[in-house]
Amino acid sequence: TQTVSQSDAHVTVFEGDSVELRCNYSYGGSIYLSWYIQHHGHGLQFLLKYYSGNPVVQGVNGFEAEFSKSDSSFHLRKASVHWSDSAVYFCAVSAGSSNTNKVVFGTGTRLQVLP
Amino acid sequence: EAAVTQSPRNKVTVTGGNVTLSCRQTNSHNYMYWYRQDTGHGLRLIHYSYGAGNLQIGDVPDGYKATRTTQEDFFLLLELASPSQTSLYFCASSDRSSGNTLYFGEGSRLIVV
Numbered sequence: 525t526q527t528v529s530q531s532d533a534h535v536t537v538f539e540g541d542s543v544e545l546r547c548n549y550s551y552g553g554s555i556y557l558s559w560y561i562q563h564h565g566h567g568l569q570f571l572l573k574y575y576s577g578n579p580v581v582q583g584v585n586g587f588e589a590e591f592s593k594s595d596s597s598f599h600l601r602k603a604s605v606h607w608s609d610s611a612v613y614f615c616a617v618s619a620g621s622s623n624t625n626k627v628v629f630g631t632g633t634r635l636q637v638l639p
Numbered sequence: 640e641a642a643v644t645q646s647p648r649n650k651v652t653v654t655g656g657n658v659t660l661s662c663r664q665t666n667s668h669n670y671m672y673w674y675r676q677d678t679g680h681g682l683r684l685i686h687y688s689y690g691a692g693n694l695q696i697g698d699v700p701d702g703y704k705a706t707r708t709t710q711e712d713f714f715l716l717l718e719l720a721s722p723s724q725t726s727l728y729f730c731a732s733s734d735r736s737s738g739n740t741l742y743f744g745e746g747s748r749l750i751v752v
Contacts, residue, residue: 530681533679556738556739558739558740558741560741560743566745566746567643567729567731567743567744567745567746568682568729568731568741568743569743570740570741570742573738573739573740575738575739614681614682616741618739625670625687625689625733625735625739626684626687626695626697627672627684627687627731627733627739627741628684628698629674629681629682629683629684630681631679631680631681632681632682
């Protein structure tokens with residue numbers, strides 16, 4: 525079964541800083557990896573995903589993530605954060621070959637961007 | 640625009656009460672999911688389904704039943720609610736054709752007193 529871990533519960537940076545949010549997964553087969561953002565009081569919204577091909581994927585609003593099979597990781601990055609990026613970020617994994625399409629989320633990382 | 644609608648948005652019930660949370664999607668997606676969100680635990684999968692009449696057990700199913708009556712509608716049932724089920728519940732839908740992207744509703748906050 526697939527699992528995902530996000531080691532940082534909270535990350536605080538200043539506006540204009542770069543940031544990396546960490547995600548590690550475990551699963552032996554092909555997988556979908558995704559990142560979602562949750563602003564306070566709302567549901568989750570899709571940011572980006574990886575299934576195959578170029579390990580660096582671009583998402584909305586300047587976010588990108590890099591897949592590493594050797595490290596079992598899919599870290600999210602942004603070169604210059606804005607105060608509006610303050611939110612909770614979730615990493616998710618699902619088995620690529622599964623008919624049932626179970627999708628499992630990490631515990632989330634709260635990003636706080638200070639002015 | 641893909642849409643997932645949950646109801647009710649807020650609910651208070653007593654211990655032992657009966658609660659049904661409803662979810663409707665207009666995305667024509669095959670897969671639907673129920674998650675609960677709690678501080679320190681992130682999103683945990685309760686039940687999910689890949690079509691009308693189908694039900695798959697998630698990671699935290701105890702105390703919950705679910706039913707997928709149509710492709711559009713997925714219900715979560717708490718027949719004997721307990722305070723431990725106080726949580727924020729999210730429904731989502733997805734499909735392989737959308738690249739497995741999940742579309743979420745706005746959540747249903749349940750308080751069991």
